[in-house]
Amino acid sequence: MDVRSKQSIQEHLQKEDVQERILQNIHRGRDEATVTISRAAELFGITENKLRDWEEYGFLNPLRPGGPKGRRLYTPAELDKLAIIRELINAGYAASDIPADIDKLWRTIRSLKELDTISNPTDQTSSLTHLPAVNELSINQHIARGRDDLFWSFFIARALRLVLKLICEDIPNTTAGLILPLSPEANVQAVRRVEDLETLGESLVGWLSQSGSSHTLLTSRPWFQYTSDFRVEHLQEMRVGIPQTSQGRDQTLIILQRETSPLTLSKEVVKTTHRLLEPLYAEVEHVRASLGSGTRDSIDPATDLYNSMNHEDTILNGLADMVIRLGGTLHSGQPRWRFCWILLPRDISQPASMSHLTLRAQNQDALYTTRLPLSGLDKHTSYPYIRALYSRHIIYEPNIPASGSQAILRDLDAPLRSSIAMPISGEDGLPLGVLHVASHLRDAFTKDDQRLLRVICRMVEELLKTYWVRQQATRHLGNMIKNPAVIDTLFEGFASEYDFNQSVEGLLKPLQSNRSKGSKDKLADKVVSFIALDIDKYTSLANKYGERLLRNLTREVGLRIQEQIRTFFKEYPECQLYHIYADRFFILLKNTSLDQTREHAERLRIGTMGPYKLDALRVFADQQSRPESLIELTDITVRFGVTSYPYPKLDEILHEHAPEYAIPEVRSIITSALDVALVKGQLEGGNVVISWDYEQRNFIRWSPPKAR
Numbered sequence: 107m108d109v110r111s112k113q114s115i116q117e118h119l120q121k122e123d124v125q126e127r128i129l130q131n132i133h134r135g136r137d138e139a140t141v142t143i144s145r146a147a148e149l150f151g152i153t154e155n156k157l158r159d160w161e162e163y164g165f166l167n168p169l170r171p172g173g174p175k176g177r178r179l180y181t182p183a184e185l186d187k188l189a190i191i192r193e194l195i196n197a198g199y200a201a202s203d204i205p206a207d208i209d210k211l212w213r214t215i216r217s218l219k220e221l222d223t224i225s226n227p228t229d230q231t232s233s234l235t236h237l238p239a240v241n242e243l244s245i246n247q248h249i250a251r252g253r254d255d256l257f258w259s260f261f262i263a264r265a266l267r268l269v270l271k272l273i274c275e276d277i278p279n280t281t282a283g284l285i286l287p288l289s290p291e292a293n294v295q296a297v298r299r300v301e302d303l304e305t306l307g308e309s310l311v312g313w314l315s316q317s318g319s320s321h322t323l324l325t326s327r328p329w330f331q332y333t334s335d336f337r338v339e340h341l342q343e344m345r346v347g348i349p350q351t352s353q354g355r356d357q358t359l360i361i362l363q364r365e366t367s368p369l370t371l372s373k374e375v376v377k378t379t380h381r382l383l384e385p386l387y388a389e390v391e392h393v394r395a396s397l398g399s400g401t402r403d404s405i406d407p408a409t410d411l412y413n414s415m416n417h418e419d420t421i422l423n424g425l426a427d428m429v430i431r432l433g434g435t436l437h438s439g440q441p442r443w444r445f446c447w448i449l450l451p452r453d454i455s456q457p458a459s460m461s462h463l464t465l466r467a468q469n470q471d472a473l474y475t476t477r478l479p480l481s482g483l484d485k486h487t488s489y490p491y492i493r494a495l496y497s498r499h500i501i502y503e504p505n506i507p508a509s510g511s512q513a514i515l516r517d518l519d520a521p522l523r524s525s526i527a528m529p530i531s532g533e534d535g536l537p538l539g540v541l542h543v544a545s546h547l548r549d550a551f552t553k554d555d556q557r558l559l560r561v562i563c564r565m566v567e568e569l570l571k572t573y574w575v576r577q578q579a580t581r582h583l584g585n586m587i588k589n590p591a592v593i594d595t596l597f598e599g600f601a602s603e604y605d606f607n608q609s610v611e612g613l614l615k616p617l618q619s620n621r622s623k624g625s626k627d628k629l630a631d632k633v634v635s636f637i638a639l640d641i642d643k644y645t646s647l648a649n650k651y652g653e654r655l656l657r658n659l660t661r662e663v664g665l666r667i668q669e670q671i672r673t674f675f676k677e678y679p680e681c682q683l684y685h686i687y688a689d690r691f692f693i694l695l696k697n698t699s700l701d702q703t704r705e706h707a708e709r710l711r712i713g714t715m716g717p718y719k720l721d722a723l724r725v726f727a728d729q730q731s732r733p734e735s736l737i738e739l740t741d742i743t744v745r746f747g748v749t750s751y752p753y754p755k756l757d758e759i760l761h762e763h764a765p766e767y768a769i770p771e772v773r774s775i776i777t778s779a780l781d782v783a784l785v786k787g788q789l790e791g792g793n794v795v796i797s798w799d800y801e802q803r804n805f806i807r808w809s810p811p812k813a814r
Contacts (some may be wrong), residue, residue, distance in 0.1 A: 111203040118197055119190075119215050128212070131189035143168070143178045146185065150192045157188075164206040165191055169470070182250065183209070210391055252403045257424030258392040259405075264565045265386065266312025267320040269379045272561075273360060276370060279316055283336075283361035285328050286310040286383065288390045294340070294357050300333040303359070310386060310393055324397035337364045341380070343373045356380050357387065378557045381432055408576035411450055411466055421569055422448050422467035425562060429543055430469045432558055433550075443545045444522065445469055448530075448566060449491050450539035463491065463540065491540040494527035498537055500556065501527040504549045524550045528559055531567040538570050581726070596661055596727050599668075600685035606692055607773060609682065613696075614769045617757045629753040635703035637693040637710070638747040638780035639667075642792030644689045651739075655722045659739060660689045662718050667691065670713045675706065692780065700750035700798070707746040707795045708809045715793070716742030743793035747783025748808070749776065750798065 118124055131150065147154045160166050161178075166187065168178035180188070187209040194204055205211065243251065266284055274282050287294060287306040297303060309328045313321040330336060341356040342349050347368025356376070362369065386393060409419040426446040433443035448467040490501040504524050525544035529537035541563050543551070551559075582595055592598045601609075613634055620629075641647070641663060648656045668683055671693075675681045684692045695703055717740040721731040756772060763771045779798070786805050787796040797808040 111199070115194060115199060115203065115205075115208075116211065116215070118194070118199075119212060124193060124197075125215075128189050128193050131192065132186045143180070146180045146188060149185075150188055152188075152192065160191060160201065163201055163204075165201075165204065165208070182254070186212075213391060213394070248403050252405045253420050255392075255395055256405055256407060256420045258389070259396045260407075260421045260569070261424065261428060261565075262310070262386060262393060262396055263312075263320070263322045264568065265382050266310075266322055267314065268561055268564060269382060270312055270314040270320065272375055272379065273369070273371065274314065277362075277367050280366050281316050281363050282314045282366075284312040284383075285338075285359040285361060286312075286386060287357055287359075288387070288393065292357070294359065297338060297340075297359060300330055300336050300338050300361070303328040303330075303338065310397070322397065324393060335364060336361050337366075338362075339369055341376060342371070343376050344369060344371050346370055356383075358383060374554070374557060377554055378561065381554075381558050382561060385428065385431060406576065408573050408580075410577060411570070411573060412452065419467060422566070423470075425566060425569075426467045426469040429541070429559065429562055432562075433543070433545075433555070442547060442550055443543050445544055447491070447542040448539060449495075449542060450570070463495065466539075490525055490527040491542040494529050494540050494542075495537055498529050500529075502551060502556075504551070522546055523548045526551045526556070526559070528556075528563050530563050530570070538567060541566065596657060596724070597664070597685050598727060600664055600691075601682055602684065603686045605682075606684040606686065606694070609684075609694055610773045610776060611769050614756065614760060614772055617753060618760050618765065618768060629757065632697060632753040633699055633750060634753070634756070635695045635698045635700060635748065635750040636776065636780055637695070637703060637707050638784055639691050639693075639710070639714075639744050640784050640788070641689040642743045642745055642788075647739075651722070654725070655720070655737070656689070658720045658722065658724050659718060659742070660685075661727075662720050663689070663714055663742075663744065664691060666714055667693075667710060670710055674709060690784075692777075698750075700748070700800070703748050703750055704795065704797050704808050707748050707797070711744060711746055711793065711795055711809070714742075714744040716740050718742055745784060745787035745790075745792045746795045747780050747787060747805075748795060748797040749779045749783065751776070 119128075143154050143157055146152075147157055157166065157178075161168065166180075166184055168180045168184055190208055190212050191204060194208070195201070270282055270284060274280055285303060285306065287309050289307040292306045292309075294306070297306065303309075304327045306328060308324070308326055311321075311323050311325060311328060313323070315321070339347075339360040339362060340349075341358040341360055343351055347370075350373075356379070358379070360369070407419070407421060409417050409422075411417065411419065411422075426448055429446040430441050430443050433441060435441055446469045447465055449463040450466045452462045452464050490503060494501045502524075503526070506521075506523055506525060508521060522544045523546055525542065527540050527542045530539040530541055531537055541559060543559065545551070585592065585595065585598075589598070591602060591604060617629070641660065644656065647659070664683065664685055671681055671683060675695075678695055678698060680694075680696050682694050684694070686692055695706070698706070717738050719736055719738045721729070721735050722737045723735045724731065759772050759775065760768045762768075783796045783798070783805050786807075787794050790796065790807055793810075794807055795809045796805050798804075799806045
């Protein structure tokens with residue numbers, strides 16, 4: 107192919123009618139193709155042999171899941187390329203005239219067209235403005251395109267952020283940036299000052315603010331409004347700002363605040379950074395597609411990775427592919443690493459030692475194995491990914507004997523000779539899963555490889571935690587709308603502090619409004635009593651077992667009290683239990699004397715004494731208890747506080763305050779008295795009933811009596 111042919115092709119593709127035909131074929135291919143070779147040939151009126159010929163020319167690169175002799179599967183990107191090739195062949199161009207990267211030339215032309223349209227929105231001469239069916243994608247096309255771009259949008263931003271955090275680890279709370287010139291003609295070595303950055307042309311920029319927020323952008327020329335605020339450094343090994351070698355400078359530039367301390371970069375950091383950023387330089391079109399001009403759909407991925415339907419995830423699969431790519435190739439062009447698995451627990455709420463691992467992502471060339479749960483392998487602790495999960499260590503096998511291959515991998519055309527399994531996260535002792543990579547070469551994973559894979563594990567960790575948070579944020583939305591007052595669904599079966607306040611105010615309002623002598627006489631014999639309770643040694647239990655387990659214990663105590671109320675308080679149909687906060691509950695008893703309330707509190711004290719068997723990992727009330735996560739807590743005790751108020755006394759207190767503040771003031775007096783009773787119970791050592799005494803006008807220990 108000569109230069110004149112390429113120039114002629116470019117001129118042809120810039121014609122409005124040509125672009126219209128190609129776009130129509132592209133969208134018809136995306137909408138209708140089943141991506142088999144026969145369907146692709148039918149869609150574009152081309153013989154299957156011709157498609158095979160074009161594949162030999164290097165125009166097309168269909169997937170071959172079954173190996174070199176497997177059937178061809180054409181992706182939407184390949185079909186787009188096919189639409190362009192067909193137009194050029196129909197226009198009389200020979201196959202030898204068409205460059206192998208014709209799709210990149212097409213996207214460049216389209217990008218320029220979009221830029222021109224944005225710059226001249228009132229230009230009505232373009233026939234494309236009259237082609238909504240071509241220019242405006244359907245909803246399913248938007249979704250498909252967004253899914254295709256999703257991985258690169260994720261990887262570009264995370265790679266730049268992690269590299270910046272790595273570079274700035276010794277100089278925290280600083281502003282820093284990375285400049286990645288994307289033009290092959292960019293003369294990075296000529297950049298000495300910040301003012302020289304403009305000469306680099308199109309560049310990818312990663313930015314880390316002092317707040318910890320990161321930004322990713324694509325610019326036609328990098329420049330700063332105030333150049334004196336920053337200084338520029340080359341990505342190279344340096345110690346206290348002094349380069350340690352004059353060779354092997356990277357294309358990447360580092361931007362730092364001018365007053366920042368001199369930079370120190372180890373050889374390992376520079377090498378890891380270089381390998382991590384290499385795909386961004388090699389895949390400029392993906393960078394442009396993710397960050398360039400034009401419409402961008404908003405995508406918030408939140409795959410339910412722990413659903414039994416075993417949903418696939420675009421980003422996780424993309425990371426598995428990226429791992430193989432980052433491993434590099436041999437002289438033959440064959441990847442150094444054979445396959446990459448990302449394995450996650452089937453149930454994220456279970457401890458790692460109880461969990462069954464499931465294969466959730468793998469590189470595209472790993473289609474020889476299934477994506478079904480690997481439950482049959484879970485109990486085989488000899489497998490490296492199981493040992494990595496249990497041990498929280500990297501399990502590296504540099505020389506696997508032939509007899510050591512796992513049964514599921516023995517059918518490979520080349521046996522595995524080395525593998526590495528890395529816990530995903532685990533720095534806090536709780537791994538989220540395992541990254542497992544294997545090679546048909548011995549000693550295939552160097553220290554540098556391990557550093558790189560650890561960075562990928564951090565990306566996977568962020569993704570998994572993000573997905574989990576997004577899943578939790580959308581749970582029980584219907585219940586939220588139905589009952590907006592309930593936040594913690596574990597306690598949705600209990601009345602709340604708000605309900606308690608409403609109940610108390612419901613008692614006080616009639617007293618405040620009825621001041622006649624007849625009304626006072628009717629209230630003379632009425633009384634209302636309260637019981638408050640706290641779990642003894644709650645803080646020390648929380649420190650020992652964790653907040654989640656104590657939250658479940660509090661619920662179990664509340665459920666036991668509710669059961670006792672239903673059983674022993676039948677004569678008090680209006681008796682109500684309220685969960686106030688943490689381990690505190692209140693009980694309101696209408697028309698119950700102080701002596702009766704004391705007896706009820708003592709009965710509850712005895713009934714709430716341990717042991718308690720509960721699911722230590724329960725998060726939501728509707729979760730089934732699992733025998734393997736049940737724990738029994740013995741010697742659990744509860745302390746109680748009792749107060750009682752005749753209605754005339756409440757009426758007296760009400761009218762000691764201004765009417766607009768009287769009810770909240772009296773309610774505050776009631777709750778404060780209960781707090782005092784519980785504090786005294788704590789000082790008594792717990793497992794007691796503390797009651798108000800009318801004669802002593804103070805709180806006393808009512809039961810059990812102190813041992814002498």
